[in-house]
Amino acid sequence: MKFVFIVNPIAGNEDKARIFKNIKSAFRHNGHEMIIEETHAQGDAKDIAARYAAEFGDDCVVVACGGDGTVHEVANGLAHTETPMLLLPMGTGNDFAKKVYGTKEIDAEQIISKFGFFGGDIEYNIKPIDLIDYNGGKCINVMSFGLDTLVETVGRKMVAKVPFLGAKAYTLAILPVLMKPLHYTISFDVTCVDENGNEYQLQEDNKDYVLFAICNASYYGGGFCPAPDSLLDDGLLDFALVDGMSLAKALPMIPKYSAGTANEKTYPDRMTTGRLKCGRIWMEDGSDLLGNCDGENFTYTDLTFKVEEKAMKLCVLK
Numbered sequence: 001m002k003f004v005f006i007v008n009p010i011a012g013n014e015d016k017a018r019i020f021k022n023i024k025s026a027f028r029h030n031g032h033e034m035i036i037e038e039t040h041a042q043g044d045a046k047d048i049a050a051r052y053a054a055e056f057g058d059d060c061v062v063v064a065c066g067g068d069g070t071v072h073e074v075a076n077g078l079a080h081t082e083t084p085m086l087l088l089p090m091g092t093g094n095d096f097a098k099k100v101y102g103t104k105e106i107d108a109e110q111i112i113s114k115f116g117f118f119g120g121d122i123e124y125n126i127k128p129i130d131l132i133d134y135n136g137g138k139c140i141n142v143m144s145f146g147l148d149t150l151v152e153t154v155g156r157k158m159v160a161k162v163p164f165l166g167a168k169a170y171t172l173a174i175l176p177v178l179m180k181p182l183h184y185t186i187s188f189d190v191t192c193v194d195e196n197g198n199e200y201q202l203q204e205d206n207k208d209y210v211l212f213a214i215c216n217a218s219y220y221g222g223g224f225c226p227a228p229d230s231l232l233d234d235g236l237l238d239f240a241l242v243d244g245m246s247l248a249k250a251l252p253m254i255p256k257y258s259a260g261t262a263n264e265k266t267y268p269d270r271m272t273t274g275r276l277k278c279g280r281i282w283m284e285d286g287s288d289l290l291g292n293c294d295g296e297n298f299t300y301t302d303l304t305f306k307v308e309e310k311a312m313k314l315c316v317l318k
Contacts, residue, residue: 001061003027003122004035004052006045006074008066008091016065016090019109026119045070049077049085058082061315067091068141072294075131075140075312084126084313088112092159092222093170093295096141099217099232100316114317123318128310129232132216132293135303139293140312142220142227143305145281146184146211146242149292150177151221156295170222174254182210183244184290190279193236199277206284208244214276214305215239218260220295226273228260235309241272278306 005023007016020036027034037048049062063086064074074085089097094106101111116122132139144152154177155170165172189203213220215227215238227238240263242253249270256262264273282302283289289300 001122002033002035002052002056002059003061003063003086004037004048005063005065005088006048006070007036007038008045008070009038009040015109019090019112023112023117026117029119030116030122032122039066039070039073043073045073046077049074049083050081051077053078053081053083056083058084061086063088065090068093068095068295071096071140072296075294076138079131079138079308079312082313084315086115086124086315093220095219095221095223096217096294098219098223099141099230100314104219104223111317115315124315125318127233127314127316129312129314130216130235130237131308131311132214132237132305133308133311134293134298134305135300137293137298138308138311139216139305141217141294142213142215143291143293144211144213144220144226145186145289145291146209147177147182148211148213148221148224149290149297150180152292152295153297155222168222170224178247178250182247182250183208184210185284186212186281186289187284188212188279188281190239190276190281192239192274192276194274202272202274202276207241210242210244210250211240212242212281213240216307224258225260226257226262232314233310235307236275236277237307239272239274239276243270245270278304280304 039045052060060083064071065088089106089108098104151173154173158169185206187205192200192202213226215230218227218230219225226240230238264271286301
């Protein structure tokens with residue numbers, strides 16, 4: 001089996017050289033082939049993943065070694081192929097990894113060891129998971145609009161200037177963003193599904209809102225949790241829509257939003273939560289949506305999205 005390690009050389013982990021030295025040593029004895037491909041520009045991880053998937057299919061595993069940006073690109077390269085992705089979290093936020101490995105306290109070396117990359121047999125199960133299609137692109141984690149996009153943007157700039165901040169940068173980024181009015185506008189028409197499996201439409205024109213998160217997984221923004229009960233393979237997306245409000249009302253919600261306890265039941269006058277399948281989101285005035293997918297900002301004025309069931313394969317721990 002070929003294991004193609006796609007490595008972002010500037011992503012997060014300072015111990016990366018030592019970790020890869022140990023992995024290389026183990027591959028000399030385990031009978032598998034280890035290939036290392038470094039990325040040097042945006043889009044490289046997607047192109048590399050797609051190339052190996054086209055050539056080797058299920059005789060190859062693409063190992064995403066980096067943060068959420070690398071995972072996003074690899075997912076776009078592997079969508080609707082037979083090649084699975086294996087996730088080694090070595091980035092700053094590692095938000096998708098928090099869902100996959102069931103913890104906010106990501107330990108990359110422990111995960112590498114459990115897969116058998118430090119010696120012994122390499123073991124994993126392959127699980128088909130859903131993706132979000134948005135205007136033809138693929139989102140594996142969270143698509144969001146509003147305040148959280150501003151936080152993501154400011155947080156990335158902080159990390160670029162002060163790398164040791166790591167995921168804490170996204171928490172710090174909340175402060176300057178909260179100093180601005182917490183009122184944005186967005187229009188949407190989405191198909192939701194209630195607890196009994198019945199579909200219904202949720203529609204708003206020029207909705208006054210703070211944030212709108214549409215989630216395949218659970219965490220984003222360095223560990224905020226709008227969808228604690230999300231499932232990667234249920235054919236549905238979880239969402240959290242927060243109304244526009246004052247700073248005084250917003251501040252007490254932030255810890256609960258981070259912990260995954262802010263929802264329609266805890267804040268019935270400020271939040272709408274539930275599950276959905278597809279929809280359209282747009283700006284009435286033709287301006288760019290204030291949005292991102294997997295932490296990558298986009299410049300759409302109009303966006304159509306849908307859940308794509310079992311659209312890619314993921315290697316998970318046995």
